[in-house]
Every structure is written in structure tokens, then in C-alpha cells.
Amino acid sequence: MKKVSFAEFGGPDVLQLVDAEEPHAGPGQVRIAVRAAGVNAHDWRVREGQFQGSHPIELPAGVGLDASGVVDEVGEGVEGVEVGDHVFGEGSSTYAEFAVLSAWARMPAGLTFEEAAGYASVVETALRIIRQVGVQSGQTLLVSGASGGVGSAVLQIARDRGITVIGTAGAANQDYLRSLGAVATTYGEGWVERVRQLGDVDAALDLAGSGVIRELVELTGDPQKVISIADLGAPELGVRFSGVAGSVPEALAEAVDLISRGKLHIPVEKSYTLAEAAAAHIDSHAGHTRGRRVVVV
Structure with a gap:
């Protein structure tokens, strides 16, 4: 099978499309014929070696966590899913023709493979950080870098929970943030004052890593609220x-509920082939995404 792999840490140019042995589903796993794989910041951070201190990996290594596809192997002890089912979820080395998933859910009706590929990690992350920051219904949450996949999920989940969201993004994405129910403003010079004019902030999330931590603490008044x-x-x-x-299966179940109720939709901004994985990482690293980027197999 074809698979994206890297044999050394470095820039996007270390990614190679190689021939590899097919993986197989172990106990508690399923294997899918991959139709699409989500592109996450985590993917290029791993490729750069940013997590070697905390979560070392052996090289050569595959790339990718999220994927959607058709089940073609069911591991020992797995119930409730059959060969031929359309699923989305999280696993490893998902930029490939076949991948093993450790957490999955059946795709809701009306969702394409390309759309489904982008949900698992971003919804789990969005649910986790909303919980950790402790924001409640009736309060206001500030989201810095709100237009990407995680931001798109945060805005919609927060709206469903009765939380007011102020989102920052580039000028081109202001209408997009408003379409997701956020009060939108631009980042850049003067952004802190623009946020203050929109109201008090109870908690804040930094999704872009653009050097705004001090300002978020200033706006919330407490580093524990960021x-x-x-x-x-x-x-x-x-x-x-x-x-x-946290629990990916629980996040997937909540994602299915939100999608089925029409409360969550994350658009696909751009699709890439396996051979274009390096370009996908370059674009992901640059940011300014509206929704998700996916690799289509």
C-alpha cells in the first residue's frame, strides 16, 4: 500500500510517499480502507520532533491521527461494527491507503468522507479545553485564532451550550466567525482594546500560538482562566x-449527536492527495485556515 512516512525529523520535505506493508486490526481495533485523513497541527509538530521529549517515536514513522473510510477488518473483541461500515475516528499513520483506528463512530447521514475525516481530534480537543477552562452557560469565552478546525468546533459547541464567544481571526474570516455564532474581531494592533469594547471576558483559549498569552491573562484577570x-x-x-x-470515543459520540442535530458542521477548506502531504503541512503551518484541510486517498 501507499503511505506517507518520514525517516528523519525536519521540514515538510522529509515527507515521502512510500510502499509499506498493510497494517492489521489488533484487539479492540478496526482497519479501514482510508478515504480521507484529517490534517492537524499535531501532524507537523510530530514531524518536526517537537514531542520527542514527552512522547518519543521511532523512525521511520507514519503521519496522521484522524481518518474516515470503510471498515475492512474488525479486531478481536470489537462489537457493533461490521466490514463495510462507513466510519470516522482516530488512529495512527492515517495518511495511507489503509489505517488502523483505535476509536471510531459510524458516519452520520449526509456527511461526506472528506468532511468526516476532520472531526475526531478537533472535536475531542474542543470539548476538552472548554471543560478545562471552566466556562459556563451565560458566560463569555474569548477564542484567539478562532477560524481553524478546533476554533470552528469550539464556537459551535459553545453556542449550543449557551456560551457567548468572542473570536479573533483575520479580516477575511470575520463573516465566517459570525456565521458560527461568534462576535468577531480581527487580531493585530489594537486587538485587546477591540475585545474590551465587546464586553467582559470570563475565560480565554489560545488556539493559534501567536504570542498572545500575556494579553489573554490580562483580559481574563487570571492565568487559570486561560x-x-x-x-x-x-x-x-x-x-x-x-x-x-481525553476520551476520544466519548468525543465522537458527542460529535455524532451535534452533527445529527444540525449543531456542528466543519467545512473542508482544501483537499490534497497523498503525494501532496508536504503542501498540506506547509499550508497548515501557515494558519489562516477556515475549517479543515484533509488528505484524500
């Missing part, structure tokens, strides 16, 4: 960095 998923230096300022996933 969570970052993108700035590894956040703990130096007393802010929690959230990088350890």
Missing part, C-alpha cells in the same frame, strides 16, 4: 498547556 493548545511556553506565564487527549 488554556493554550498551541504555545508551548504558556506554562511559563502560569497558563495551562492542554496536550493530552
Whole structure:
């Protein structure tokens, strides 16, 4: 099978499309014929070796966590899913023709493979950081870097829970944020004052890692009311960095519920082939995404 792999840490150019042995479903797993794989910031952070200190991996290594596809192997002890089912979820080395998933759910009606590929990690992350920051119905949440996949999920989940969201993004994405129910404003010079004019902030999330931790603490008045998923230096300022996933099966179940109720939709901004994985990482690293990027197999 074809698979995207890297044999050394580095820039996007280390990614190679190689011939590899097919993986097989172990106990508690399913294998899918991959139709699409989600592109996450986590993917290029792993490729750069950013997590070697905390979660070392052996090289050569595959790329990708999220995927959608058709079940073609069911591991020992797995119930409730059959060969031929259309599923989406999280596994490993998903930029490939076949991948093993450790958490999955059946795709809701009306969802394409390309759309479904982008949900697992971003919804789990969104649910986790909303919980960790402690924001409640009736309060206001500030989201810095709100237009990407995680931001898109946060805005819609928060709206469903009765939380007011102020979102920052580039000028081109202001209408997009408003379409998801957020009060939108641009980042850049003067953004803190623009946020203040929109109202008091009870909690804040840093999704872009653009060096705004001090300002988020200033706006909330308490570093414990700020969570970052993108700035590894956040703990130096007393802010929690959230990088350890919670229950992916629970997140997938909530995603299915939200999607089925018409409360969550994350658009696909751009699709890439396996051979274009390096370009997908370059674009993901650059940011300014509206929704999700996916690799289509």
C-alpha cells in the first residue's frame, strides 16, 4: 500500500510517499480502507520532533491521527461494527491507503468522507479545553485564532451550550466567525482594546500560538482562566498547556449527536492527495485556515 512516512525529523520535505506493508486490526481495533485523513497541527509538530521529549517515536514513522473510510477488518473483541461500515475516528499513520483506528463512530447521514475525516481530534480537543477552562452557560469565552478546525468546533459547541464567544481571526474570516455564532474581531494592533469594547471576558483559549498569552491573562484577570493548545511556553506565564487527549470515543459520540442535530458542521477548506502531504503541512503551518484541510486517498 501507499503511505506517507518520514525517516528523519525536519521540514515538510522529509515527507515521502512510500510502499509499506498493510497494517492489521489488533484487539479492540478496526482497519479501514482510508478515504480521507484529517490534517492537524499535531501532524507537523510530530514531524518536526517537537514531542520527542514527552512522547518519543521511532523512525521511520507514519503521519496522521484522524481518518474516515470503510471498515475492512474488525479486531478481536470489537462489537457493533461490521466490514463495510462507513466510519470516522482516530488512529495512527492515517495518511495511507489503509489505517488502523483505535476509536471510531459510524458516519452520520449526509456527511461526506472528506468532511468526516476532520472531526475526531478537533472535536475531542474542543470539548476538552472548554471543560478545562471552566466556562459556563451565560458566560463569555474569548477564542484567539478562532477560524481553524478546533476554533470552528469550539464556537459551535459553545453556542449550543449557551456560551457567548468572542473570536479573533483575520479580516477575511470575520463573516465566517459570525456565521458560527461568534462576535468577531480581527487580531493585530489594537486587538485587546477591540475585545474590551465587546464586553467582559470570563475565560480565554489560545488556539493559534501567536504570542498572545500575556494579553489573554490580562483580559481574563487570571492565568487559570486561560488554556493554550498551541504555545508551548504558556506554562511559563502560569497558563495551562492542554496536550493530552481525553476520551476520544466519548468525543465522537458527542460529535455524532451535534452533527445529527444540525449543531456542528466543519467545512473542508482544501483537499490534497497523498503525494501532496508536504503542501498540506506547509499550508497548515501557515494558519489562516477556515475549517479543515484533509488528505484524500
